[in-house]
Amino acid sequence: MKRREFIVSTAALLVAPRHLHAQTKPRRIGFLGVWADEPARDPIHAAWLSGLRDKGWIEGKNLLVEYRYVPDRLPALAAELVALIPDVLVAPGPQAAQALKSATSTIPIVFVAVADPVGLGLVPSLSRPSGNITGLATMVPDDFGAKRLEIVRELVPRATKIALLVNPNNPIHRLYLGEFLSRTAERLGVALLTVEAMTAEELDISFASAAALHVDAVMDLGDPLTFFQAPRIVALAAKYHLPTSYLFRRCADVGGLVVYGPDFADLYRRAAGYVDKILKGTRPADLPVEQPIKFELIINTKTAKALGLTVPPSLLVRANEVIE
Template sequence: MKRREFIAAAAALLVSSRGLRAQSRRYRLGFLAVGDGSGRTLNQTELALFDGLRNHGWIDGRNLIIDYRFSQPPDRLPASVAELIALSPDVLIVAAPQATKALKSATATIPIVFVAVADPVGLGLVQSLARPGGNITGLATYVPGDFVAKRIEILRELVPGASRFAILANPGNPMHRLLLADEVPSTARNLGVVLPIVQAITAEELDVAFASAAAQRADAIIVFGDTLTVVEAPRVVALAAKHHLPAVHFSRQFANGGLIVYGPDFADLFRRAGGYVDKILKGAKPSDLPVEQPTKFEFVINMKTAKALGLSVPTSLLLRADEVIE
């Protein structure tokens, strides 16, 4: 009997030790981020990912190892992708469409969760929102069809009589190319407005783009969301002020000096991404996790900037705003 008891106790100890090792395993998460422009630090919006992970019990340095690489400047992207893949992470997180396409091209096996990709179906990243297919899923940033029109509607209320709205786009951004080919022309026809396109791929080209918008006598400008404009947000805001162009921006980074911010709550998207990571680390497949769209939007008006531009903000806009910066 003693021998049997010893064998049973040893077996129980073995099972217990295996369980402890499984519980103490640290998973590896690779994060291909936009960053704050320095190429060394996450921006404030991206840091919300940590809140989302903590909400599901995942702590960096405890049961999770997070490796960071950055997609900016653009010539850094290929090396950043290769370095993350070489680390063989359990899950990859990526922000922005260019970086997402690069990461998807680099691996068909490591699960990928994207954040801040406008139209993943149109870009060919997933088969459909409900059934992504492959090794990728995540959070989209808009509902196709009303992206440009919604911003024109806001600017028309703010600048009565406006009919010429410049659009700042990055021709290197695949999502921008889709919008310029389809939604922008149809919106111009439907609303009877003129939408001159000004483009920038580099920070220096932003100066030329804003000067071109002013030369074409734009009444206002719509700044498309992009890695370049996010990283160069202070420069974009300063150029809009220099050329006296009322501007509507896409994300919270522009609220400091930018006239209007209207777009999804990106911090909320990064927090929700933590839930995707949790499900995948617990065995779910990306192909079975539907792509989600924004549920929270931010509408911010900067009254100081409005006054500097000589604009009177109508009550209709003030009542709809989530925040009014005095």
């Protein structure tokens, strides 16, 4: 009996260290960004890390994150991340999602901040994403783009020409122009023009063009470029005295007139939950694509006053936040 106990105890000692090592070995994530910022200055990235911590994943301890950021090298960087064979790939934005989807059909991918993943061809449907990719969309189809235009018109009731600030490299913007805005513009009696920017320097040209076209307002469709260049586009809007609507809260924080869009911090926090489920064995195909559940309407009345605009009370009462 004692001999049997000795054998069992010895076997346990030999097996336990390997088992413990398997349990404590860090998991690896590949994160393919389009633009980078200091994490301390990026509350959205902080929300993502907070969401991971809430699920027990600590970067640098039981989780290793490989970051890659270069907007004009996404396919090469996607291939580089795939070669590392991570447990999960994270794609913030449509360009990164497309690059990763093209690079692998086996490694799980979680996208976040993709307006229309079905229209973009990332998934066949929101409820049944299929394959190795799922995530969180940013737009409620039809209503979202319409509401943004309607808010601009409420702020600038005499507007007949509105310029859309687009990035030709953002595939979602083509969907916006083709489907989501034209019907609303026609109903409101508004002509939509486009100005384009792919780099920070081209933003200056875009706003100068909008002013030369004598538009009544500008609507930033939202792109990583305009997210990270928020101070620049807000300053340009002020320089050319153009009422401008933005997608990202960051723009309101630096003086933008009005922001209406999803709560991106909430989306990234929820994306961390998807990463957690996949790391614990859930297949991406079994995780339906989710849409925003929180939206933010933020109005800067000080900026409105500087532009000679009166914010209607009906808009103020709907605002989540009024900056004075």
